[in-house]
Amino acid sequence: MDVPVPAGRLSGHVAFVTGGGSGIGRAVCIRLAHECASVAVVDVVADTAEATAALLREGGAAAIAIVADVASKEGVEAAVETAWNGLGPVDILVNNAGIMGYRPFLRLSEADWDRTMAVNAKGVFLCSQAVARRLVAARLPGTIVNMSSVVSEVAIEFQSHYAASKGAVRMLTRAMALELAAHGITVNAIAPGVVETSMTAELLADPAVAEVTLPLIPLGRAAAPDEIAAAVAFMASPDARYVTGATLAVDGGYLLR
Ligand SMILES: NC(=O)c1ccc[n+]([C@@H]2O[C@H](COP(=O)([O-])OP(=O)(O)OC[C@H]3O[C@@H](n4cnc5c(N)ncnc54)[C@H](O)[C@@H]3O)[C@@H](O)[C@H]2O)c1
16 A cells, blocks of 8 residues: 655654564654655664665655664663754654553563563653753753554553553653643654554465454554655644644554454
8 A cells, every 4th residue: 555655745854663663663764764754773683674774765765774773771861962962953753652562461570570561651751851951951852752552542452561661651642742742742652553564474375364463453554654754744744833742543444343
């Protein structure tokens, strides 16, 4: 599914995209670069971050790869500094990095809970604070787009830790939007439903799961990553300058029921 791309909407902007090496994050990097943003591709996996950045550079964009774990304060601080020094003031932050696993609640380990919350929720806090502090100090406006999920709204079996982390993202989005508005920084979230990425590949390849899952989506199919990226690009663009604290479901109608 190809989503049309408006030209030049993000010219002069610098984006910091976490989890940019794969799936939705990779599609976001490509989309923002198409719209003329400079992009820092941030990922815990070096190869994929570099591959995405190389692809963007081949297309003529300014792009750098940065290896960082969003759950590490030191790592995040260093990554933001590298992006800021290498590309200019980061005024678009896309908090996309995330992990997901299926665990029955009664067998959920403390380690699974801690790591999921550390990457999906604490990572959003750390990256947002690091970027927002710099923007405020430089008296620059900016925008933050967080990757939430429909499971921030509805419960799905075996995803209590993941759902809790995305519920945290939903409220952190609103709380940050409230406090950062005075500084000209907007904060929004995108809540995808089912998207075809490595996160869901195994699941969707199982006919028994696909048979149960796909009928729950009124539009009848999973999303392509670039359909999520298009919504991120809107939220990151001046077209959304009067939108803050919102979570936009991009879910094929999944939440309608
Ligand atoms: N795929 C879906 O159906 C779906 C649905 C709703 C929400 N989401 C959310 O979208 C986001 C992207 O997921 P995806 O489907 O593209 O998955 P993915 O696994 O393809 O991509 C996730 C990326 O994040 C990176 N990453 C993981 N932990 C990291 C860390 N600690 N620091 C830095 N980078 C890290 C991975 O290396 C990978 O490149 C996630 O936040 C996920 O929860 C996905």
